[in-house]
Amino acid sequence: MKEEIATTLASVGEFPLIREFFQPLRLEGVAGVVAGIGDDAAVLAVPRTQQLLATVDALIEGIHFSATDDPFLLGQKALRVNLSDIAAMGGRPNWYLLSVGLPGDTPSQWLAEFTRGLRACGERYGVTIVGGNTTGSSSGRTIHVTMFGLVGQGRALSRGGAEVGDRIFVTGTVGDATLGLAARQGRLTGLDEADQRYLEGRLDLPEPQVALGVALADAAAVRGVIDVSDGLVADLGHICEASGKGARVEVGRIPLSEAARRLVLRDPGLMRRILSGGEDYELLFTVAPGAVGMVRTLGERIGVPVTEIGEIVAGSEVEVLGLDGERVVVEQGGWRHF
Amino acid sequence: MKEEIATTLASVGEFPLIREFFQPLRLEGVAGVVAGIGDDAAVLAVPRTQQLLATVDALIEGIHFSATDDPFLLGQKALRVNLSDIAAMGGRPNWYLLSVGLPGDTPSQWLAEFTRGLRACGERYGVTIVGGNTTGSSSGRTIHVTMFGLVGQGRALSRGGAEVGDRIFVTGTVGDATLGLAARQGRLTGLDEADQRYLEGRLDLPEPQVALGVALADAAAVRGVIDVSDGLVADLGHICEASGKGARVEVGRIPLSEAARRLVLRDPGLMRRILSGGEDYELLFTVAPGAVGMVRTLGERIGVPVTEIGEIVAGSEVEVLGLDGERVVVEQGGWRHF
Known part of the structure; x- marks a missing residue:
């Protein structure tokens, strides 16, 4: 936070901007960077045993964030949503390009905070x-953000390949981000302050499941894998489409945070929003029945909760069964970009 | 051009959009694509002998193009400006990500034409x-657009490494794009129709010098290399900065197209704009005196004109000498983004 930082980007100019804000994002000691920022x-260098993930x-102002959102959190989120994609492929993230x-x-102070967020997240991962x-x-x-990662030859996870009888798992809890967004927009009533903070935190700082993704790829234990960005039902639909299968999910088994559980107890209708809301960045994956124990052990070892929520079935639809065993109709669209 | 194309993207929706417009951009037969569009x-796969370029x-509406610009040309340009960066590193381009x-x-027709331009350019290169x-x-x-390329281990060209005494070369002709922009904006008078079309064509469809870049990297014949995107003097400045050297360029040796030459004859003041205008996407590079003949031969073999325009000198400045041998003052900024 230097005092001489000019007020807006226009007064700084492009090349000083690169020097002051973007070059400091370089992290020493990351393997394979023969030449980084500063050339065309x-x-x-990709090691011989590895394949590249890209x-x-x-994140677009007015769509994914507003000008008044905390730029430090935004910088972190810009990397985290991409890290989650690398995690869903089972890769170790390493490099990124920023456009x-x-x-x-734009105030220079905004860019200073934004790049501080990028730096913090870069160091963490x-x-x-x-x-x-x-x-x-x-x-x-x-x-x-273009994010890169490395994965062993032929080890990359994919959306396809789910088989009938596979158990469907999800990490962490589902729906917190969409509830956090609703809370921030004042569309949830009777939420206590701690719960609101928790839910908004899940929206602002999703936790990409990198360690579990790597472990799943190494163990070759899973088949259809995706990260929950569009919404649980929509993303499960992507797995089904890529695999040529259907899925059945039980609402009663979907893992909820304490905050989400309290909200649903008060307004059961929120469950629909939880099923269709995006941006949780948890991993959703299918497991052969014989590998369920191994996946549970992996989750425990890494410290990531994994919960079985349903099963892959014949067909092409995602069927959601409510607490009464009746089918629940969920808006299929998930997150709509247009 | 199917009749059932809906009017706007909003009415098409995201996933049909991807299926209809983006998946057809896949080109068969490009090596190394283990899994392409459609997963997280x-x-x-990067071959063992190669390094990756990224x-x-x-291109931003209101900055680089306007909503009324031809989307077919825009699609091509979006790839070409990136291909030029790969060319400046001596790489063979192969894959791209589109965000x-x-x-x-946005009219669907616009996206149809834009992706047709991407496809045409993808096929060409x-x-x-x-x-x-x-x-x-x-x-x-x-x-x-994130563009990838491959280059032999340790063979990548760079901006740095220019030595005192190196000859400075540029491919093709300089200044056409900036004159094309001025012409389109009605800021040039007395331009005949053919010349206007030629200059605007150079702005809309720059020719990335991929073949020459690859040949230069293979021949290990050059040291400081950049593509002219910010402007001749500004980009030469980037080479000088990266190499810790200065440069002297003679205005009389700068290669001009016939159209540009006619304009300069009428208004010699345009030479300043030619020196500082960007977006030509020619290669600018320095050559050890002993390798000048080899570089000329390479240019002839590939069919790309290469012209010697000056010399690397001690110091850190780019000195431009006019026809009378006097120093010309050129606005150093080149293309200003803010």
């Missing part, structure tokens, strides 16, 4: 910037 | 989509 492209995700479009009137792009924007702030 | 991340660039933010009221991200946008259209 990064030069990266994914891109975006931002920023209006000239051991990922370093290797390049990027900075451009003006005539409208809002846009943040695109 | 792409899985890519770069990202963005777009599009307002819901042998690069395939391997993944991406589609999101709404509350403001303009934004296009971020």
